[in-house]
Amino acid sequence: MNTGEDRSGTGAGAERPELSCPVPLPPGDRIQLGHGGGGRLTAALIRDHLLPAFGDPELARLADAATLEVPGGRLAFTTDAFVVQPIVFPGGDIGSLAVYGTVNDLAMMGARPLALAVALILEEGLELGTFDRVVASMATAARRAGVRLVAGDTKVVERGAADGCYVTTTGIGVVPPGVEVGPERGRPGDAVLCSGPIGVHGVAVMSRRAGIGFDTDLHSDAAPLHDLVAAGLAAGGVHALRDPTRGGLAAACNELAQASGVSIVLREDALDVPGPVAAACEMLGLDPLHVAGEGICVALVAPEDADRVLAAWRAHPSGRRAARIGEVRAGPPAVWLRTGLGVHRPVQVPTGEALPRIC
Amino acid sequence: MNTGEDRSGTGAGAERPELSCPVPLPPGDRIQLGHGGGGRLTAALIRDHLLPAFGDPELARLADAATLEVPGGRLAFTTDAFVVQPIVFPGGDIGSLAVYGTVNDLAMMGARPLALAVALILEEGLELGTFDRVVASMATAARRAGVRLVAGDTKVVERGAADGCYVTTTGIGVVPPGVEVGPERGRPGDAVLCSGPIGVHGVAVMSRRAGIGFDTDLHSDAAPLHDLVAAGLAAGGVHALRDPTRGGLAAACNELAQASGVSIVLREDALDVPGPVAAACEMLGLDPLHVAGEGICVALVAPEDADRVLAAWRAHPSGRRAARIGEVRAGPPAVWLRTGLGVHRPVQVPTGEALPRIC
Numbered sequence: 001m002n003t004g005e006d007r008s009g010t011g012a013g014a015e016r017p018e019l020s021c022p023v024p025l026p027p028g029d030r031i032q033l034g035h036g037g038g039g040r041l042t043a044a045l046i047r048d049h050l051l052p053a054f055g056d057p058e059l060a061r062l063a064d065a066a067t068l069e070v071p072g073g074r075l076a077f078t079t080d081a082f083v084v085q086p087i088v089f090p091g092g093d094i095g096s097l098a099v100y101g102t103v104n105d106l107a108m109m110g111a112r113p114l115a116l117a118v119a120l121i122l123e124e125g126l127e128l129g130t131f132d133r134v135v136a137s138m139a140t141a142a143r144r145a146g147v148r149l150v151a152g153d154t155k156v157v158e159r160g161a162a163d164g165c166y167v168t169t170t171g172i173g174v175v176p177p178g179v180e181v182g183p184e185r186g187r188p189g190d191a192v193l194c195s196g197p198i199g200v201h202g203v204a205v206m207s208r209r210a211g212i213g214f215d216t217d218l219h220s221d222a223a224p225l226h227d228l229v230a231a232g233l234a235a236g237g238v239h240a241l242r243d244p245t246r247g248g249l250a251a252a253c254n255e256l257a258q259a260s261g262v263s264i265v266l267r268e269d270a271l272d273v274p275g276p277v278a279a280a281c282e283m284l285g286l287d288p289l290h291v292a293g294e295g296i297c298v299a300l301v302a303p304e305d306a307d308r309v310l311a312a313w314r315a316h317p318s319g320r321r322a323a324r325i326g327e328v329r330a331g332p333p334a335v336w337l338r339t340g341l342g343v344h345r346p347v348q349v350p351t352g353e354a355l356p357r358i359c
Numbered sequence: 360m361n362t363g364e365d366r367s368g369t370g371a372g373a374e375r376p377e378l379s380c381p382v383p384l385p386p387g388d389r390i391q392l393g394h395g396g397g398g399r400l401t402a403a404l405i406r407d408h409l410l411p412a413f414g415d416p417e418l419a420r421l422a423d424a425a426t427l428e429v430p431g432g433r434l435a436f437t438t439d440a441f442v443v444q445p446i447v448f449p450g451g452d453i454g455s456l457a458v459y460g461t462v463n464d465l466a467m468m469g470a471r472p473l474a475l476a477v478a479l480i481l482e483e484g485l486e487l488g489t490f491d492r493v494v495a496s497m498a499t500a501a502r503r504a505g506v507r508l509v510a511g512d513t514k515v516v517e518r519g520a521a522d523g524c525y526v527t528t529t530g531i532g533v534v535p536p537g538v539e540v541g542p543e544r545g546r547p548g549d550a551v552l553c554s555g556p557i558g559v560h561g562v563a564v565m566s567r568r569a570g571i572g573f574d575t576d577l578h579s580d581a582a583p584l585h586d587l588v589a590a591g592l593a594a595g596g597v598h599a600l601r602d603p604t605r606g607g608l609a610a611a612c613n614e615l616a617q618a619s620g621v622s623i624v625l626r627e628d629a630l631d632v633p634g635p636v637a638a639a640c641e642m643l644g645l646d647p648l649h650v651a652g653e654g655i656c657v658a659l660v661a662p663e664d665a666d667r668v669l670a671a672w673r674a675h676p677s678g679r680r681a682a683r684i685g686e687v688r689a690g691p692p693a694v695w696l697r698t699g700l701g702v703h704r705p706v707q708v709p710t711g712e713a714l715p716r717i718c
Contacts, residue, residue: 036442037711038605039649062618063542064467064601065437067534072431078424079476079529081514083395108423117438119527121480153527155440157716163520168478168512170438170529175426183422242423246397259421290398352396357516 031126036156045154049132053139058150066150068115074175076111078102082167085357087134089205091219094167095138097201100222100294101245101359102169103145107226108241108297110181110233111173116142117151118169123162134165145224147171173226185239186260191306192326193299195228195319196221198249199277199291202358206280214283216276221295228316229297235312236305243297245359247350250289252298253335254349260300263331266347268339270325289337290350292358300328390485395515404513408491412498417509425509427474433534435470437461441526444716446493448564450578453526454497456560459581459653460604460718461528462504466585467600467656469540469592470532475501476510477528482521493524504583506530532585544598545619550665551685552658554587554678555580557608558636558650561717565639573642575635580654587675588656594671595664602656604718606709609648611657612694613708619659622690625706627698629684648696649709651717659687 672678
């Protein structure tokens with residue numbers, strides 16, 4: 001093949017085409033439909049706003065998929081769509097929440113987070129400043145969690161067809177050999193541990209929600225938990241883990257009870273419900289057990305190991321207020337709360353309407 | 360520990376709590392906000408609509424993350440948000456499109472697809488019938504592509520805050536040892552192959568779009584390409600692959616040219632533009648090179664292997680109309696179209712506004 005000849009043919013009589021490198025973002029500081037069209041505006045958004053923030057060489061390769069070397073063995077794989085409203089709230093925003101939420105879902109299977117993929121659905125008209133804030137926050141959260149952000153996708157929908165932005169994060173992690181945790185592994189006799197105060201994220205978000213805003217000093221507790229989880233796993237017999245996000249402690253414990261086929265009894269006096277959470281729940285008619293946290297987890301732990309796991313958690317910055325909050329019993333799947341009067345009341349899963357779009 | 364004693368204490372004086380198993384979906388055939396709240400309605404949606412359709416035991420485990428055994432080596436990892444409008448179109452819907460789109464992104468790195476995670480953002484009021492159709496279509500597409508659907512998440516936003524539903528699919532795949540493809544691996548002298556006719560998906564979707572609908576017999580070409588890709592890789596020196604989705608053949612070739620630092624010359628007379636695609640583009644003022652396909656790919660292939668790869672593709676049901684459409688030259692990154700008159704005109708990347716929400 002004679003490329004020299006063909007080259008000269010190409011150039012003859014034709015202007016050199018405009019290089020196909022992205023054009024700068026046009027004047028204006030808002031997301032446009034074209035930013036999602038896969039053409040030059042998309043390329044500019046990626047080049048000027050996403051790659052500088054995320055800075056991962058595999059992402060910068062802009063291949064159809066990232067490639068990663070992994071050891072053989074068990075991978076954990078999880079996805080979460082985040083539609084929290086408002087997208088910026090005390091203590092975080094949809095970007096940091098998405099990263100920590102997905103890192104924590106990996107951690108709940110005992111996995112060490114390895115990499116994240118991020119899919120953004122942006123609303124036409126979203127301020128670029130807000131977009132940049134969310135992206136920067138995502139990058140900071142990923143660094144804090146020690147996880148690479150290697151793949152992404154960005155789409156734009158018309159004004160009114162989304163609510164600012166939605167973020168879907170998907171994570172892969174490595175389950176270290178020998179780690180065996182899962183929601184179905186709880187056993188009668190296990191201690192129930194909780195790594196911190198409940199309901200903080202949900203109340204922080206609701207405090208800024210249009211229509212029901214109120215004053216509070218609370219900031220979202222969203223934080224990565226994989227280190228805390230690893231410390232607990234190293235300490236002993238952790239059987240099952242769950243982070244009480246949507247649906248709160250009530251949903252998390254009921255899901256564990258269902259999966260393990262056991263009954264869980266929580267002690268009311270052991271629950272750490274911060275004053276502002278209790279006050280907000282009183283005002284809004286909510287049960288604090290139904291309100292999401294994003295920086296805490298619940299563990300079902302062999303009773304002989306519970307104190308060691310608790311000590312390991314308390315030595316971790318995210319687990320200083322960890323406590324033993326109940327125990328696992330044989331019996332049909334259910335959750336009970338033992339009140340200060342010694343009465344056991346059932347802890348129901350919320351139906352789901354009361355607290356939409358908290359994550 | 361005496362669980363027997365504690366059990367009897369639990370039961371004393373308290374009604375057995377309602378089992379925390381999901382309640383049936385309430386009357387009505389539409390998605391409600393509560394279906395996304397993480398409580399009983401969410402559980403019912405998962406139990407009655409998602410698990411039966413997807414039927415994967417790892418998904419049914421309902422853990423925070425799926426776990427998968429993988430061989431050591433290179434994984435491919437990719438995510439895509441799908442916001443196609445309308446969500447049902449000739450030849451498919453957002454569900455099948457999402458599965459094939461992600462499978463194909465893995466295939467473009469030479470990977471064998473392993474597993475998918477699916478995140479759904481549903482609009483309050485979405486008909487359950489439509490939801491079920493999308494879910495069933497996703498399940499069928501996953502079976503066709505031989506990929507497991509092991510993880511998921513479902514959120515619901517208020518009426519008006521989404522457009523029916525958005526689907527984000529994330530895939531992991533295994534890159535077989537020895538496979539080395541990537542957008543930066545094109546070399547001067549490579550042949551440019553295209554596996555089928557261009558622009559079909561985009562025109563099929565636009566034909567049903569509110570405001571610009573028109574009659575056409577075209578059905579979306581969305582299809583999984585990993586087998587076709589594997590056949591091509593087995594045949595010889597495939598250096599780079601790209602599927603011309605958003606932005607069409609123009610964007611795919613420009614991205615390959617940029618990444619590889621080469622010039623690409625396409626031959627107009629070799630391009631397979633079906634009559635209905637040409638007619639629709641004429642009517643809408645679009646360039647067929649800017650219109651998405653979802654069941655075709657472009658390859659840059661060592662010239663000595665091009666005929667073998669082409670033969671392998673043509674032997675595959677998705678590649679019967681595969682053709683050599685151009686070649687790679689040394690030179691600054693750019694794409695040219697050599698017309699029937701022998702003139703070379705530059706092939707620009709579209710800006711992106713003309714064809715929003717095509718995938």
